[in-house]
Amino acid sequence: MKRTIQALGMTAALLAVLLLGGCSIFGGAPESGADSTAESAQPTAEPTPQAEPLPNPLTGVADADYTNCRPVAVTLRTLDGAMPQWGLSSADVLVEGVSEGTTASLMALYANVDNISKAGPVGPGRDLLLQLALPLNAVPVHIDKNIYASNLLNTLSYQDLDGYHIGKAAFAFDQDRQNAGYREENCWYTTGEMIRNGLSNYGTTLEGANTPLFVFGERPAVAEAARNATALTVTFSPSDSEQLTYAADTGLYVKTNADGSATTDADNGQQVAFTNVFVLYASSGIKDDGYTRDYDLTGGTGLYLTGGAWEQIHWTKEDATGPLQLTDANGQTLVVSPGKSFIAIWGGYYGQGLTLTGADGTQQTLPEKPALLESGVSDEAAAAAQAEFDAQQKIIDAQAAVEEANAQLPDAQTALEEAQAALDEDSENADLIAKRDEAQALVDSLNQTIADNQAILDAAGVSAEPTPAPEESASSEG
Template sequence: MKRNLQALGLTAALLAALLLGGCTGQRPDGENATAETAEPTPAAEPIPNPLTGVADGDYTNRRPVAVTLRTLEGAQPQWGLSTADVLVEGVTEGTTASLMALYANADSISKVGPVGPGRDLLLQLALPLNALPVHIDKNVYASNLLNTLSYQDLDGYHIGKAAFAFDQDRQNAGYREENCWYTTGEMIQNGLSTYGTSLEGANTPLFVFGERPAVAEDARNATTLTITFSADDSEQLVYAADTGLYTKTNADGSPTTDTDNGQTVGFTNVLVLYASSGIKDDGYTRDYDMTGGTGIYLTGGGWEQIQWSKEDATGPLQLTDANGQTLVVSPGKSFIAIWGGYYGQGLTLTGADGTEQTLPEKPALLESGISDEDAAAAQAEFDARQKIIDAQAAVEQATAQLSEAQTALEEAQTALDADSSNEELIAKRDEAQALVDSLNQTIADNQAILDAAGVTATPAPEADSGAESGE
């Protein structure tokens, strides 16, 4: 009886196995019966760098970072320029251009700064990329734009040392405090974590990237580009055939270098976006029509005229060539200048043979803009007033120094009278005489300026004689 039950159990188990095999289309001998094997899901292609178009890693689900840098006097040299994928520059306030460095990979930021305040003009090119804006403070226009869009930034004014650090060695070297703050990729990630967020998210390619035909050596008509943002803020981008890059220079003509690693800053692509400009309602901040305009594109030593457009602050940059076809941009790093062409700004481009190129006409002014004639008249009036102020100050300073110089001369002459052959006393007398002559000449020259303007110089205060009179 027990053997019969065991045999029955084996029979049932075999029947179950056959039934299960039939349900899955599997025969006892292991061959498929009716069901087909599911195809494996293909792996997604890695996304190349959205800012350079270079396939140097997988940028899937990785947001770029946009760091505003300080550019005013004392801000240079700056950290992090050579590792930036894109630099964007344009005047936002005053006469000095603001600068923004874009990085597709925050991990590449070993040190960037000095970090400056956010500006709405720069945000216009960062937001369409889904980039994280990083700055220390921001003007009201940038603040309003971010608030309207409910767009999270990383502002050192609010988050402080959670995402920013102070370079004490730089301050010890004589730099002002505001030019000593910097950040890193790690600190940026730490700062975002305090908001419960990260740099994970979609990204949008900056341009349509693709290979372009090489520019023949005898056709390189775009080797030196000079961008004048203002009388005291001008720079060049010079093409180097051996590297294929445009090297950026400072206002004094020296190469722009990254103080973090000493590397010279260079770009495969240079774009100048012409934008009509005016003045915002605060009477100081520059306003630009960022919906579109003409421009120029340089790469490989050659150039062409382009058109650009943007739907709104978050709309991506659209570029077309002279035929209205989508512009194909060479893979590599880019420099983008936003140029209004208003009074005091200039743009020149020369080829390898030194021939100056004929560039597109400068953009028209916005209604709030100031014409060249009115700007020139205002500049002339300002210069005239400043000349009077400088002349008054020069007369007052020279007059205040003259009495002491004359006393020194008299003492030197008295000593020389007692020892007329003493060469040391002769030299001392001549030096004192030269100083008196120089001060008198300074007074005469600047008094002539004041006389021509019908202005009387304010006399230098006389020495207090109270001590001698017993008061």
């Protein structure tokens, strides 16, 4: 019995040794004794995965983290005297299309408000432009807006930043620009800091989700021989067109104005350029006010230019807040090159046009223009109305020319008589001869102006009395 107890005691002692020194038998000695063994037995916490930085939702370029960063959409004025505008070169996207009158309105989209050093002159908000800004969760920035833009924002309870209400809390006046001869409405601008300050008055923040404008990805390089889209002209009206020309050395489309001058940023003098150019065909008509353009923005065909080449695309959009969806000719999601974009909304109605040429100068055959909405005016009716307007305007111009010439003629004749009288006393004076000939030329020119324009009035069966100007559609900014 005693031997048995001793044996049990030895067995227990051996078991204790095995338990305490088990790591040395099965896996080597512990690094720091029993405490280290106990700690190693605890489960190791998995590291919290870090979210990948979001690339720029408007360009697809990973130049910063755009997580929780709402874009900003600034409407810029485009009527006579508004150019050059501030903030064009820093914009990620420019959107242009006729909303009212015959001049296209313009919106600059910025993925990061802090990239706006100066943007303007700030124009009135338009519902056409909002249709592309709202799906991005962008903050609309403008000074005043038309009733359709106001109704859209009110229906959606969507907060904008309107200088008509917020005033100098978010907008400033450039006195130097006015001193240089610009009209007052073309001198108001904003900055990223002022936009933040203005929104704080509404308790609105620029923190929030953003939605990529396109599906971005690398596209195969375009061979020089395949560059069939090197020069695009988008005509919004006979007096308003945009040219975009491909520069092979940069791979960008540079923008020029209707007169061929470069479209530059007033803030830094840089010419505006884009990696991508889109023309979205949209059936159009007239809204119930009789002059604001109406568009079917549920979808249509279009053009996509990049790398010097073009292809036909199809686009769809569910509603005002629905994102823009682009597919290629095969119905597959369109992959867009990372970079800045220019988007033209084009109705193809009377007075609008598109031309596209390749590197060899060959003019491309483009998709047929979109059909008009029921409220649209046919080309024939529009041409007849234009002809009637032009005829009335010709009469008005002729009347004005006759009146102005008749007003100047007495003084011109007096100057001629005085010059001739002086020459009669000193017939060899070369200066007096030149003065007499100059006075004679002015009198002859005025008489010819009167005769030419009186003939126009006679043909139209009207007198030279002033005639009220013909009424025309409002030419307020689109």
